[in-house]
Amino acid sequence: MSTHPQKNIRYFWEDLPVGTTVEMGSITVDRDEVIAFASRYDPQPFHLDDEAAAQSMFGKLAASGWHTCAMAMGLMVRNFLHESASLGSPGLEQLKWLKPVYPGDVLTLRQRIVESRPMKSRPDVGLTRALWEMFNQHGEQVLLMDGYGMFRRRAPGAQDSDAQNG
Amino acid sequence: MSTHPQKNIRYFWEDLPVGTTVEMGSITVDRDEVIAFASRYDPQPFHLDDEAAAQSMFGKLAASGWHTCAMAMGLMVRNFLHESASLGSPGLEQLKWLKPVYPGDVLTLRQRIVESRPMKSRPDVGLTRALWEMFNQHGEQVLLMDGYGMFRRRAPGAQDSDAQNG
Numbered sequence: 167m168s169t170h171p172q173k174n175i176r177y178f179w180e181d182l183p184v185g186t187t188v189e190m191g192s193i194t195v196d197r198d199e200v201i202a203f204a205s206r207y208d209p210q211p212f213h214l215d216d217e218a219a220a221q222s223m224f225g226k227l228a229a230s231g232w233h234t235c236a237m238a239m240g241l242m243v244r245n246f247l248h249e250s251a252s253l254g255s256p257g258l259e260q261l262k263w264l265k266p267v268y269p270g271d272v273l274t275l276r277q278r279i280v281e282s283r284p285m286k287s288r289p290d291v292g293l294t295r296a297l298w299e300m301f302n303q304h305g306e307q308v309l310l311m312d313g314y315g316m317f318r319r320r321a322p323g324a325q326d327s328d329a330q331n332g
Numbered sequence: 333m334s335t336h337p338q339k340n341i342r343y344f345w346e347d348l349p350v351g352t353t354v355e356m357g358s359i360t361v362d363r364d365e366v367i368a369f370a371s372r373y374d375p376q377p378f379h380l381d382d383e384a385a386a387q388s389m390f391g392k393l394a395a396s397g398w399h400t401c402a403m404a405m406g407l408m409v410r411n412f413l414h415e416s417a418s419l420g421s422p423g424l425e426q427l428k429w430l431k432p433v434y435p436g437d438v439l440t441l442r443q444r445i446v447e448s449r450p451m452k453s454r455p456d457v458g459l460t461r462a463l464w465e466m467f468n469q470h471g472e473q474v475l476l477m478d479g480y481g482m483f484r485r486r487a488p489g490a491q492d493s494d495a496q497n498g
Contacts (some may be wrong), residue, residue, distance in 0.1 A: 207402035209409055217380075223419065231421070232405050236373035236398045243375055252376075253389065255397070257428035263421070263478075 178249035179317035182279050190245040190275040190298075195229055197269035201231040206258050225300045229267040234309050238300050251318035253291060256314035258281030265308040272303040289323025291316050342387035343416035344485035346456030348445050356411040356441040356464075359403050361395055369399040390432045397429040400439075400475050404466050407441045417484035419457060424479035429472040438469040455489020457482050 204213030206229035211218030229237075264321040267273065281295035293314055300309035370379030374396035377384030421459040433439065447461035459480055466475035 202401075207406045209406070210413065230405070231423075232398070232402045236369075236402070237398070239398050240373045240375075247376065255429070257397075257426065257476075258424070260423065260425060261427055262423035310423075 175249065175251050177246070177317065178320040179282070179284075179294065179322050180250070182282065182294050182317065185283050186277075188246055188277040188278040190241045190277060192272055192274040193235070193241060195267055195271045195273065197227070200227065200229045203236070204230050204284050207230055211279070224266045224268075226268060229269070231263040232325050234263065234267045234300070235261070235311070236271075237273060238275050238298060238309060240310065242277070242298065245275075246277065253316040253318060255313055255315045258311055259295075260310065260312045261309040263308070264310060265302065265306050267308050270309075273308065275300045275301050280325060282321070284323065285316065288302050290319055292319050293317075334410050337455060339419050339442070341415065343412070343483065344484050344486040345450075345460065347415070347447070348448065348460050348483065350445055350448050352443075354412055354443040355412040356407045356443060358438055358440040361403070361433060361435050361437045361439065363393070366395045366399060366435050367395065367400070370396050374398055385438075392434060395433040400429065400433045400466070401427070401477070402479065403417055403439060404464060404475060405440050408464065410444070412443065419482040419484060421481045424477055425461075426476065426478045428476040429474070430471050431468065432478060433468070439466050439474065441466045450485070450489065451482065456485055458485050459483075462489075 194238070201214055204273075212222035212224050212228055213219075213230050213233075214227075216227050218227070222228075252253055276299050278297045278299070279294050283293055284292040285293050293316055295312070295314050298309070298311040298313075299307055302308050303332075367380055370376070376396075377396055378388035378390050378392075379385075380397050385391070388394075406483050442465050444463045444465070445460050446463055447458055447459075451459050453458040459482060461478070461480050464475070464477040465473055468474050
């Protein structure tokens, strides 16, 4: 099922073999947005208030880990998924917040495909497992997401049907 | 290190043994917020537009999975972490988006502690592993988050020091 029958698709499942690396651009972390996100979704003092943050393990005002994930997703959608035959994700195998993220940081996202296989129950769909790694301007990795995505195939399941019948 | 030296703490590490269940309240999913969140962080058509959503696997406008996580975090902070000696989380062992979440849904969050141990490197801190399960108004589970949290201890490390010395 396509949500974008009209769009120009660059990445079907076959276009994402193991080893594929996709650079997904960068974003500068905005202080007002850090506070706005935290006020609504993660109102812990070290995400809201400079003084409380100075006394915390972060040392200064830091973004919610969920805000970091959301910023990563924004890059992924705008710089990859919009050109793909993505059918969504069932979830992540791991999610690691490796370093604090601060206002003014410049975060860069990269995707590496580490597994790929056809989906047996749906001959028109393939699964990929990817690592999404986000780095700050100092080259420190701040985020790791590791999970599966589903993509439509260019050539729906011919080989698998043969294999199953053979 | 405390970010809230003044607050009234109900949950230290010792107060969260394996088997503890904490109900964390509920939230009604707001349509305007679904669209606002997706516009900024997950601009896929099925999170933004009724017509595109009708043609997608969701069938109607659905919330971003990251928005669902953010709503769960909001409940967790307001109904649990604010009363706890939490020192944050290094990440999740798994994150599953099990069912779509739609505007108007009423989501309820529950935490269950499944592991608990002192942190050997920091005698004032204990680790817990928890499952956070979110359900909709039909009793269907929509989200599973499984991960570790760090909490300060009421009685920092006396037993461990004894054990190490003994």
